[in-house]
Amino acid sequence: MTGPGPAAVEAVFRSSYGRAVAVLTRLLGDIDAAEEAVQDAFATALQRWPAEGVPPSPAGWIVATARNRAIDRVRRESTRDTRHRAALLLQDPGPPPEEGAVRDDRLRLLFTCCHPALAPAARVALTLRLVGGLTTAEIAHAFLVPEATTAQRIVRAKAKIRDARIPYRVPREADLPDRLGGVLAVVYLVYTEGHTASSGDRLVRTDLCAEAVRLARELAELMPDEPEVLGLLALLLLGESRRAARVSPSGELVPLAGQDRRLWDADLVAEGQDLVRRCLRRDAPGPYQVQAAIQAVHSDPPPDWRQVVALYDHLLALTPSPVVALNRAVAVAEVSGPAAGLALVDALDLPRSHLLPAVRADLLRRLGRRAEAAAAYDRALALAGNAAERAFLARRRAEVSPSDGAGA
Amino acid sequence: MAQYLLSIQQPAGDPPAPEVLGPIMRDVTRVDDEIRAAGAWVFAAALFPPATATVLRPAGDDVLVTDGPYAEGKEHVGGFTVVDVPDLDAALEWGRRLARATTLPVEVRPVAGNGV
Known part of the structure; x- marks a missing residue:
């Protein structure tokens, strides 16, 4: 075989499946029928492209072929309902739909x-x-x-x-902020699950992170005037920029302060920071933008911790949650010392999360309260589901009480 | 157009005191008027409490009659409205207003076969 192989079809599949399903769903009024038609079109591409070559506009070819396959299919099935659908399809002679x-x-x-x-x-x-x-x-x-x-x-x-x-x-303008929040939450959820897998051996599930970034880029392309969309993209890019530095060669979590900055992706840092600056100019801050701003500060080490605390104050006002308050306490500890951070942490209630005992353990360690620190590491270890996080916690646990061994 | 059943989920127990219920009923009537004015109204009804229900069960060739309700629960359907609207978003909008007016949860469920 000399022409493009399945890999070429696969690449087009990844980049244009969504848009093809989107167009066909509008034409057919049915998601299942749209998916079927698009899958038919890709099956045809797998047969033809190796011999005929990839067409000049692969995505347009897929949409046009899917539309023809859908017409064939409704003609074959030919119930009253599907004949009506065929008529609709034929009314729309469908030159390749324009980008808008x-x-x-x-x-x-x-x-x-x-x-x-x-x-x-x-x-x-x-x-x-x-x-x-x-x-x-x-x-x-x-x-x-x-x-x-x-x-x-x-x-x-x-x-x-x-x-x-x-x-x-x-959605109409009045419902957009709410509904957009729902879309952003889905993309963010995909990213957070990829960024720190809630269970399993690997800290990061690269595939999910990449998928979330791709969705966020797509959203930013589709809604370039929504500051929170840009904020989410910036947040994900800045997180992604440190991926290689977050896990040691032995598979252990490396906290931000201990990361080798040479492993950060400078292009992603620059793109993320630029997006944050663009957001700031809009002056319509939302939770994703503020989180991105915090990450942007961290991307310029050493971070200005007072600014980080101020940003967490802002975030806490926008989205009051114990996790945000916990992160704020970490920043306060950098500005005012571990005792001040610990006082804040001890006022928080975050059952079932390993994050609170992990932060507590670190602050106690820095205060020299080794026995209490060891107990807090044990609690964190009992709750952490991810192997890379557990490896990090176990090593720290061993440092505060070497005689006990590595703990849980 | 599609029809949706908006059912009001009422907690078991005595209804609120008249001074509480009065304003609620005024608000509910206003929403009902708005649904009619929008041409979306199909049917609406408030129900007597579950203790007034009677249950019929087929048993062989017979049908048994027993005191109701069919299922005892912490909540029951206290009333319902059927609306005829273009899609779920429109039904949810009426449901939202009904929930605010009744101060109670509202379940929105599509009617199969367009109510025909």
Whole structure:
């Protein structure tokens, strides 16, 4: 074989599956039929492209072929309902849809996948499936849930979209802030699960991080005037910039202060910081922008901890949560000393999370209260599900009480 | 257009005192008027308490009659409205207003087959 192989089709699949499904869903009025048509088109591409070469506009070719396949299919099936659909399709002679229209379709698909009437887990799975083009098996694997569970989630969510008539539409202006928040939350959830996997051996699931960044880039392209969209993208890029430095060669978590900055991705740092500056000029701060600003400060070491505390004050006002308060306490400890940080931490209640005892343990260690620090490390170790975090905590635990060994 | 059942989930126990219930009923009536004015109204009803219900069960060729309700629960359907609207977002908007007016949870459920 001399022409492009399956890898070329695969690359087009990853980059254009979502847009093709988005366009076809509008044409067919049905997500399942759209997916089927797009998959038919890719199957055809696998047959033809190796001999005929990749067409000049692969994404346009996929959409046009999917549309023709859909027409073939409804003609074959030819019930009253599908004949009506065929008529609709034929009315639209469909020159390759222009970019503006595709953009609207892609937004419609995103808002439909992230509709608040769907369960959060279903929103994540649907978005990765329909917008990201991941297979059900890939999504199941990424979240460590059985494939059957993921498949059922997706089937049920699509049935609800169809039966309850969740509209295929970008929300009206008045609902946009709320609904956009839902879309951003899905992308952020994909990233956080990838960034620090809640269980498993690896700290980072690169595939999920990359997928989240891709979704965030797509959102920023589709909604370039929404500061929170840019804020989320900046936050993810700055996080991604440190990925190589976050895990030691032995697979142990490396906290920010101990990271080798030469391992940071300078391009991602620059892009993230530039986005943060653009957000600041808009002067419409939201939680993602403030978190991105905090990460931007950390990307310019040594960080200005007073500024970090001020940003956490702001974030706490926007989204009061014990996790934000815990991070603020860490910053306060850098400005006013570990005792001041510890007083704040001890006022917090965050059951079942390893983060609070881990921070407490570190502050106690720095205060020289070794026995209490060891006990706090033990609590953190009992709660941490990720192997890289556990390795880090176990080593620190051993440092505060060498005679006890590595703890749990 | 599609029809949706908006059912009001009422907690078990005595209804609120008249001075509380009065303003609530005024608000509910206002929402009902708005649904009619928008041309979305299909049907609406408030229900007597579950203790007034009677249950019928098929048993062989017979049908058994027993005192209700069918299921005892902490909540029950206290009333409902059926609306005819273009899509779920429109149904959720009426549901949101009904929840605010009744101060109670509202379940929005699509009617199968367009209510025909």
